[in-house]
Amino acid sequence: MEKLDVILKVDSILKQFGKITAVNNLSFNINRGEIFALLGPNGAGKTTAVRMLMDIIKPDEGKIEFYLKENKSSHIPLASELGYLPEERGLYQEIPMIKTLVFMGTIRGMEKKQAQRSSEEWLEKLELLDRKNEKLSTLSKGNQQKVQFISSVLHNPSFAVLDEPFAGFDPINQEAFLTIIKELRDKGSTILLSAHQMHLVERIADRVLLLNFGKNIAYGTVDEIKKDFSTGEKIIIKFESKPELSLLLNDDAVEKVEFINDTEIKIFLKQNKSLSGLLNKAASNYKITSVKTEQVSLHDIFIERISKDKGDGNE
């Protein structure tokens, strides 16, 4: 019997397409009721990993075990227990959206009436109920995305995979969907999401897995990953004139320096190093206009880790 808080256990999965290793010996667990973010650059193997979880393709090696029912041993999940919003997505354009949603609910195990009721509730929530009999092609891209989202969760799945759920939305709708995803989690669904909007992921994800070249390069809560990140604080200094970078790079406290523009630079500090020496050096050579400190973001970690990780030549 597995630990009860684990809903999905992925053990050393590997998938190759010809000479390319898309997913390389990947292991991770997802806990019941959490929002788990799968991150990585394009081609990192996220979609392949997700397709294996959804049983669309089979892993060449390794095991995927679901524990969707509490106090039960691992089992093959039912279609009705899973929700899937794929990255490669679309719906029938020339059919009234309510018909498509009812069909999607039916093939996920819902009775027709139940699917109709659930579809209407979701359409009302997303302010589309009065347009339910319109063809999907008549909707804007954002509204089509909403319908696509509904099709993946209308059957109230225990485990939902949302690949790029914020894509195609304006900032207001992105915020709205942040709330909707949290509500789904609060109602008992476990969510695996993959997204490129790091600032949103950081706000919503309980745990994160960073993937590159099909391998795990960072895994844990956002705080744990930040703690493990080699740099500490981040400061942004604005000078009156363009500074000489070598002067700052030679300082012991500095991990990395990036120009934001000619007179503004971003400095990543090494962990547990003092700012005072660096600021004194900078102030004695240049006139400083402003200084501000920032926490290292998931975005920074993502960029840093991916740029450092060159893979192991598996292609």
Place this chain on the structure above:
Amino acid sequence: MNNGNISKIKLTLEVAKWEFNRWFKLKDQIITLLISASISLLIFGGKAFIEKFSDDKVELIIINSRVLPVILSNESKIKLLKKEFDEIDEQKKLLMGKEINGILILYDVDNIELIVNKEPSWFGELQLALTSAQQKIKLEKSNITTEQLKNIFQQAQIKMNYTETKREGSSTAEKVSAGIFIGLMLLGIFLGLSYQFVAITGEKQLRITEVIASAISPITWIDGKILGLSLLSLVLLVTFAISTVVFILVSSIFGSGWSIPLSVTNPLLIIALFVISVSGFLFWNTFFSAIAATISDPNTSARSSLMMVPVIPVVIAFYALSNPDSLVMKILSLFPLTSSPVLSVRLVLTDVPFTEILISLVLLFISIWYLRKAAGKIFSLSILMYGKEPSWKEISKWFRESKK
């Protein structure tokens, strides 16, 4: 994908219903029937109407009518008015004033003159009547009776005696019916293939495949598609068949002389043709669902031309019209690639032993079963391939794997 307590049959039927409803438009079917009836009404009813209410009788003056006994049918528009030579000038004036339509002057049996204002539409009918009258007079002069002459020109009489079947030779109407049936079958197959192509390649292009593949197994999906679109082909075919019957019935009301041969209305034959048509549609739809799944863009893919493959068995079926009982046709009516059209034609034209029908259907169903398994394998591996089509080598590998 595991669908738990929901039976595969229920899911397959859900997909079949979805596919059928996606493409079936009741309004279009009603319009097809109405158009068929309207065209028949327009062509044959219009012709009858024009003939009934159009121009009045043609008044033709015949001078010296004693020379030839001109006999016209009761339905003829031409009305012959007998006059003599001394009245010619007066009649010419009437002709100029368009009060009569022509003057026929019989100088002698072989010397006839027709005076008209313009080329007459009734010339053919008049010429036929004059020829007949001339022949009658010439026969009387040569002392040959009509029977003797008929006997000379009669075709050789051959008494037909069939050893293979008890059935009489096929009538022209039966051959035409069989030809129409082949045409309808070809239409049904092509309609099914077109919908199959549009449905599958459309779903690939709209990126719907992954959403559905995560909910149901590819084999359930393809089974539902094949079932739904085959049913759609059948319904469209029935609509066209009914349209053809409506066309013939409406035309016969207005005297086209067309009718439906009694042998074609035999319920057993209709049931047999129905089963064979459904099997044929299932076979070809299964074959093409696998091909369609490998196509990324139907506008540029060379594989779209494979849609023409079903033309070959249908063309072969046309050869069966002239010789339905030949050994070649008997073999082809058992061979799954050609059996559905060839057997259909043979059933309309000749008596096919029950065992032959049974063997043909069993072989066809076995082929459909294995083809379905192969199509499911090819479909499941191809539907998620965007932008790249699997090679024939890959397809043949998947085909081999499906048999294991």
